[in-house]
Amino acid sequence: MSTPTAEQLTAFGQTFSGKLLQPEDGGYDEARQLHNGMVDKRPALIAQCRTAEDIAAAVLFGREHDLAIAVHGGGHNVAGRATVNDGLMIDLSPMKIAQVDPRTRVARAQTGMTWRDLNAATQEHGLATTGGAVSTTGIAGLTLGGGYGYMMPLHGLAVDAVISAEMVLADGRIVTASADENPELFWGIRGGGGNFGVAASLEYSLKPIGPAVTGGHTAYPCADAREVLRFFRDQTDSLPPGPALNVGFLTAPDDSRSKLAALVVGHCGSLADGAAVAKSIKNFGAPLMDTVGPMSYEALNTMLDGSFPRGIRAYWRSFFLPDISDAFIDVMVDAYARCPSPDTVVILEHWYGAAVEVPAEATAFPHREEGYNLLVMSQWHAPAADQANIQWTRQLSEDMEPFKRGNIYMNYLDHDEGNAVPAAYGSNYARLQSLKTKYDPDNVFRLNQNIKPMG
Numbered sequence: 451m452s453t454p455t456a457e458q459l460t461a462f463g464q465t466f467s468g469k470l471l472q473p474e475d476g477g478y479d480e481a482r483q484l485h486n487g488m489v490d491k492r493p494a495l496i497a498q499c500r501t502a503e504d505i506a507a508a509v510l511f512g513r514e515h516d517l518a519i520a521v522h523g524g525g526h527n528v529a530g531r532a533t534v535n536d537g538l539m540i541d542l543s544p545m546k547i548a549q550v551d552p553r554t555r556v557a558r559a560q561t562g563m564t565w566r567d568l569n570a571a572t573q574e575h576g577l578a579t580t581g582g583a584v585s586t587t588g589i590a591g592l593t594l595g596g597g598y599g600y601m602m603p604l605h606g607l608a609v610d611a612v613i614s615a616e617m618v619l620a621d622g623r624i625v626t627a628s629a630d631e632n633p634e635l636f637w638g639i640r641g642g643g644g645n646f647g648v649a650a651s652l653e654y655s656l657k658p659i660g661p662a663v664t665g666g667h668t669a670y671p672c673a674d675a676r677e678v679l680r681f682f683r684d685q686t687d688s689l690p691p692g693p694a695l696n697v698g699f700l701t702a703p704d705d706s707r708s709k710l711a712a713l714v715v716g717h718c719g720s721l722a723d724g725a726a727v728a729k730s731i732k733n734f735g736a737p738l739m740d741t742v743g744p745m746s747y748e749a750l751n752t753m754l755d756g757s758f759p760r761g762i763r764a765y766w767r768s769f770f771l772p773d774i775s776d777a778f779i780d781v782m783v784d785a786y787a788r789c790p791s792p793d794t795v796v797i798l799e800h801w802y803g804a805a806v807e808v809p810a811e812a813t814a815f816p817h818r819e820e821g822y823n824l825l826v827m828s829q830w831h832a833p834a835a836d837q838a839n840i841q842w843t844r845q846l847s848e849d850m851e852p853f854k855r856g857n858i859y860m861n862y863l864d865h866d867e868g869n870a871v872p873a874a875y876g877s878n879y880a881r882l883q884s885l886k887t888k889y890d891p892d893n894v895f896r897l898n899q900n901i902k903p904m905g
């Protein structure tokens with residue numbers, strides 16, 4: 451690493467339309483912080499970009515000075531890949547322009563946007579694309595890694611709606627990746643994350659959605675958790691295509707702070723179809739809370755935001771499982787009873803419908819089998835509680851070994867799961883490695899769930 455001199459930084463600044471932040475500058479501390487409060491790194495330089503040309507200039511500057519390059523989209527990745535100590539953070543968060551064409555139903559979105567930003571722009575026209583279930587998450591990291599969301603059963607993953615991307619490559623070139631231009635790169639970015647370059651903008655095809663859809667949750671005391679999981683299993687075995695139905699384990703937001711098991715639903719089809727699903731959920735058991743009903747698509751996508759405050763400490767484990775056995779239910783319920791933090795959320799997602807109808811080799815995203823994804827999101831506030839929460843999370847994951855299918859969702863990997871990276875790219879790993887060798891042989895983009903170039 452050669453620390454850039456003041457003159458070199460001034461010269462760089464003259465070719466750069468965004469803002470450059472060093473540790474002594476106002477705004478630096480705010481810009482370096484990620485969603486996960488456990489991550490506390492200090493880049494030597496933060497390049498807040500406004501255009502693809504800014505990104506290209508930053509990549510070349512980082513390479514020239516041998517600075518490790520981190521790319522910050524929405525900064526939500528639990529593993530903290532969006533920042534780096536003593537290196538260069540390419541910060542896309544000022545890039546928030548979306549152009550929506552209601553006639554062709556296409557949106558071009560700059561990659562500093564969050565789902566809240568993009569949903570607002572597309573819903574103005576009664577349109578949407580599959581986005582994350584928490585509105586503060588960045589569109590870029592989520593999309594390039596796959597992208598689970600409420601529209602998935604009817605319309606596929608976020609990545610399935612991508613038509614093209616404007617990519618800044620490791621050598622500073624700006625190219626389009628689409629079915630017609632650089633098709634192999636286009637294949638790779640749809641699931642291969644940030645391994646091949648920096649996406650300056652993404653073009654999505656949109657669907658008519660809402661404005662009213664069906665969503666909400668019903669919550670039960672944890673004593674009923676086994677019945678809730680069995681009901682969830684029965685429902686997901688027999689669901690007509692449409693609802694994204696999940697089970698969540700969380701603590702009541704009221705003063706009782708009691709542990710709850712909740713059915714969480716989002717149905718982005720017609721209100722009539724949604725009402726039929728809502729009815730069967732509402733008729734189950736004796737919920738302590740029931741919010742299921744019509745709501746706006748934007749409200750559905752903010753429904754869980756309050757459970758994931760910025761800056762909370764977080765540590766995750768996740769894995770796919772093919773089915774829900776009674777033995778799994780026992781282990782899950784017993785483990786949650788021992789959970790040390792009231793801020794932790796565990797979600798069991800049902801993956802099915804349009805997302806699993808795409809062949810595994812059609813895009814780089816390989817996990818196209820029907821099943822479930824268990825996501826354990828441990829969260830807490832006090833650094834003194836780190837050890838207890840990390841230990842509980844790891845123990846739960848170990849106890850789950852017999853139920854795992856063996857594959858894992860790349861976007862949910864934490865920083866200490868490097869050995870799971872091949873399982874995250876699954877059957878597409880070898881092809882991704884060849885692509886990495888072609889587009890980034892020096893592994894300039896390595897601060898991600900990294901695919902190592904060959905040779």
Ligand SMILES: Cc1cc2nc3c(=O)[nH]c(=O)nc-3n(C[C@H](O)[C@H](O)[C@H](O)COP(=O)(O)OP(=O)(O)OC[C@H]3O[C@@H](n4cnc5c(N)ncnc54)[C@H](O)[C@@H]3O)c2cc1C
Nearest residue numbers: 523524525526527531582583588590591592598644649898
């Ligand atoms: C509260 C919360 C809720 C979530 N909900 C969902 C959900 O509903 N569905 C789901 O699928 N996932 C969900 N996730 C996981 C999410 O997909 C990942 O954390 C994802 O990496 C976030 O993207 P980001 O842009 O915010 O992250 P960042 O931390 O900014 O980036 C993540 C990775 O992507 C790379 N990257 C970011 N932008 C670009 C770019 N423009 N070009 C190239 N590489 C880039 C970064 O270098 C980094 O390696 C959630 C995460 C959190 C914390």
